[in-house]
Amino acid sequence: MFSWLKRVISIVLVVLFLAIGVFFSIRNPQLMSLDLVFWKGPELSVALYIITAFTVGACVALLVSSVAYLRSNRQIRVLTRKYDKVRDEVDALRKASITQELSTRKE
Incomplete structure (x- = not known):
């Protein structure tokens, strides 16, 4: 803009x-x-x-600043991948917990 x-x-x-x-x-x-x-x-x-x-x-x-920028950019990508992996794992655990809760209620 x-x-x-x-x-x-x-x-x-x-x-x-x-x-x-x-x-x-x-x-x-x-x-x-x-x-x-x-x-x-x-x-x-x-x-x-x-x-x-x-x-x-x-x-x-x-x-020198471009080297530091590239290094931090690489670290951001690595941490983003780790975050996505952990978020997917937490979502899977939540779904498993909800499924388990629903199955125990039916019985």
């Missing part, structure tokens, strides 16, 4: 973050080289390194 509102809000947020990223990169034109232990990066702007780190972090967070 409100899918169009969700889509509009998503588009507005993406445009907002892109505008902030462009503004940030314009305001921080300084060049730096990234020097890690075994690798030395090229000289790029500070903003590009920060935006790249943010993007990589967001992708890693998305992967």
